[in-house]
Amino acid sequence: MKTKIFDFRNNQNYENLREATEIIKNGGLVAIPTETVYGLGGDGLNGESCRKIFEAKNRPMDNPLILHISDISELKRLTRDVKDSDLEILNKLWPGPLTVILKKSKIIPNEVTAGLDTVAIRMPNKEITREFIKLCETPIAAPSANLSTKPSPTSTKSVLEDMDGRIDAVIDGGDCEIGIESTVLDLTEEYPKILRPGYYTKEKLEKFWKIVYIDEGLNNINLTPKSPGQKYKHYAPNAEVQVLIGDDENFRKAVKKILSKNQDKKIGLMIFENDKGKFENENIIYMGNQNDLSYMGKILFDSLRKMDENSVELVVIRGVEEKGYGLSIMNRLKKSASQNVRRV
Ligand code: TXA
Ligand code: MG
Numbered sequence: 001m002k003t004k005i006f007d008f009r010n011n012q013n014y015e016n017l018r019e020a021t022e023i024i025k026n027g028g029l030v031a032i033p034t035e036t037v038y039g040l041g042g043d044g045l046n047g048e049s050c051r052k053i054f055e056a057k058n059r060p061m062d063n064p065l066i067l068h069i070s071d072i073s074e075l076k077r078l079t080r081d082v083k084d085s086d087l088e089i090l091n092k093l094w095p096g097p098l099t100v101i102l103k104k105s106k107i108i109p110n111e112v113t114a115g116l117d118t119v120a121i122r123m124p125n126k127e128i129t130r131e132f133i134k135l136c137e138t139p140i141a142a143p144s145a146n147l148s149t150k151p152s153p154t155s156t157k158s159v160l161e162d163m164d165g166r167i168d169a170v171i172d173g174g175d176c177e178i179g180i181e182s183t184v185l186d187l188t189e190e191y192p193k194i195l196r197p198g199y200y201t202k203e204k205l206e207k208f209w210k211i212v213y214i215d216e217g218l219n220n221i222n223l224t225p226k227s228p229g230q231k232y233k234h235y236a237p238n239a240e241v242q243v244l245i246g247d248d249e250n251f252r253k254a255v256k257k258i259l260s261k262n263q264d265k266k267i268g269l270m271i272f273e274n275d276k277g278k279f280e281n282e283n284i285i286y287m288g289n290q291n292d293l294s295y296m297g298k299i300l301f302d303s304l305r306k307m308d309e310n311s312v313e314l315v316v317i318r319g320v321e322e323k324g325y326g327l328s329i330m331n332r333l334k335k336s337a338s339q340n341v342r343r344v
Contacts, residue, residue: 001165001166001167001168002165003160003163003164003165003166003167003168003169003170004019004168004169004170005156005160005169005170005172006019006020006169006170006171006172007172008033008128008171008172008173009172009173009174017128017131017132017135017171018135019169020132020169020171021132021135021136023168023169024041024042024043024049024136024138024140025043025136027042027043027046027048027049027052028042028049028052028167028168028169029041029042029049029052029053029056029167029168029169030042030132030167030168030169030170030171031145031153031156031159031163031167031169031170031171032068032124032129032132032140032142032145032170032171032173033126033128033129033156033171033172033173033174033176034068034124034125034126034129034142034176035096035097035124035125035126035176035177035178036097036124036176036178036179036180036181036182036198036199037144037145037152037153037154037176037178037179037180037181037301038144038145038152038153038154038155038156038158038159038170038176039066039068039124039140039142039143039144039145040053040056040057040142040143040144040145040163040167041053041068041140041141041142042140042141042142043136043138043140043141044065044067044068044108044109044112044138044139044140044141045107045108045109045138045139046109046138047109047110047111049141050065050109050111050112050141051111053065053141053142053143054111056163056166056167057143057145057146057147057148058147058148059143059148060148060232061111061114062114062115062228063114063143063228063229063232064112064113064114064116064119064120064228064229065111065112065113065120065141065142065143066099066120066121066122066141066142066143066182067108067112067119067120067121067122067139067140067141068121068122068123068124068129068133068139068140068141068142069121069122069123069133069139070123070130070131070133070134071123071130071134072087072090072091072094072123074139075087075090075102075121077105077107078102078104078105078107078108078119078121078139079102079103079104079105079119079121080102080103080104080105081102081103082102082103082187083187086100086187089208089209092208093200093208094122094123095123095124095125095126095130096123096125096200097125097178097181097182097183097198097199097200098122098182098183098185098198098200099120099121099122099182099183099184099185099196100120100121100122100184100185100186100187101118101119101120101184101185101186101187101188101195102118102119102121102187102188103117103118103119103188104116104117104118104119105119112141114228118186118188120184121139122182126173128171128173129171129173132171144181145159145162145163145167145170146158146159146162146163147162147163148232149232149233149234149235149236150162150235150236150237151235151236151237151300151301151302151304151305151336152180152181152235152301153301154175154176154179154298154299154301154302155174155175155176155302156170156172158301158302158305161305175298176298177298178199178294178297178298179297179298179299179300179301179302180198180199180297180300180301180328180329180332181196181198182196182198182199182200183196183197183198183199183200183201183205183328184196184198184227185205185212186215186226191209191211191212191213192205192209192211192212192213193212193213193214193215193226194212194213194214194215194218195215195218195225195226195227195230196218196227196229196230196331197214197218197327197328197331198328199297199325199328201324201325201327201328202214202327203324214327215227215230217230218230218331233335233338234332234335234336235301235304235332235333235335235336236335236336236338237304237305237307237308237315237336238308239268239304239307239308239312239313239314239315240313240314240315240340241304241314241315241317241333241336241337241338241340242258242314242315242316242317242337242340242341242342243316243317243318243319243330243333243334243337243340243341243342244316244317244318244319244341244342244343244344245318245319245320245321245341245342245343245344246343246344248274248275250344251275251318251344252275252278252279253344254342254344255269255271255279255316256279258314258316259279259280259281262314265313265314266283266310266311266312266313266314267281267283267312267313267314267315267316268281268283268284268285268307268310268312268314268315268316269281269283269284269285269315269316269317270284270285270287270303270307270315270316270317270318271284271285271286271287271317271318272286272287272288272289272290272296272318273286273288273289273290274289274290275318283307283310283312285299285303285306285307287299287300287303287318290318290320293320293324293325293326293329294325296320296329297325297328297329300329300332300333301332304336317333317337319333319341
């Protein structure tokens with residue numbers, strides 16, 4: 001299969017959008033840009049298309065998909081028992097990097113929900129993508145458009161690295177602004193609960209819901225996380241990844257030790273601007289300012305992919321404290337490092 005690229009970086013040429021729509025209507029797969037990461041889209045009400053998504057990604061069938069919608073009114077036919085107060089809040093937070101778990105309606109195929117009684121729904125904050133969903137006249141089921149276990153793609157280049165020849169087309173909407181996936185929030189219990197931390201933090205969501213819990217299964221390896229995706233290996237480059245957390249002095253000491261002990265290895269560093277000039281190494285990626293993690297989030301997955309491109313064998317990453325957006329970033333880093341995280 002040859003994967004077509006529809007260039008929408010400047011939002012022009014709506015004729016192409018119609019061609020992409022035809023692919024979805026015929027049961028094919030089109031990767032879509034969103035503000036978080038690229039999604040691997042298929043017709044969310046067509047079980048056969050959804051099966052193709054799992055195949056293209058090598059995704060375990062028990063990991064359910066997110067349905068992407070273009071208008072909040074679509075919730076009516078996809079879900080049941082939604083609280084009015086939740087609807088009011090979603091009206092304010094959507095479109096945006098928030099996925100909600102709701103009770104599913106009968107029309108949703110089992111492939112989407114992996115047999116669960118609930119469904120994940122999100123309205124992405126990218127105009128071209130909402131326009132596309134609207135033209136498709138169906139919710140678009142879309143997991144991140146990477147091969148299973150690999151870092152999520154934040155550009156068309158990354159999508160093609162994993163999916164060229166495996167999907168019909170990609171809508172190129174340029175680089176994703178946020179760079180890590182949406183917050184997954186369960187709304188099926190008395191209080192909302194974060195099942196996957198993302199750009200919208202607990203603190204931000206508590207401005208709307210007052211009390212928001214975080215799934216205990218996320219950080220306790222003895223509990224099963226409520227979001228099936230959280231239990232899998234994820235975000236892993238080919239290189240080994242080590243995450244170190246500590247103050248400037250201890251962090252730099254620890255890195256220098258690793259560099260001198262592993263002189264036979266190609267090592268890459270992902271560090272902050274204030275570490276500039278502190279290490280002798282050719283593979284350094286700067287992740288912006290430690291006090292504003294938005295840039296780190298934006299380039300995180302792309303940087304892991306770049307390390308592989310440069311045949312780096314060991315990536316040492318400067319970790320951050322697990323609070324605010326740092327919690328979401330560390331959730332991804334711990335997985336890409338297979339829990340190889342050390343305080344120094
Ligand atoms: O930002 C995002 O959310 C991106 C873009 C493309 O929208 N999508 C994304 O999809 O990250 P994916 O499939 O990589 O992650 C979806 C997560 C998985 O951890 C999955 O287990 C969880 O949502 N999920 C889906 N349906 C669920 C359900 N009914 N109950 C609990 N968790 C669910
Ligand atoms: Mg994913």
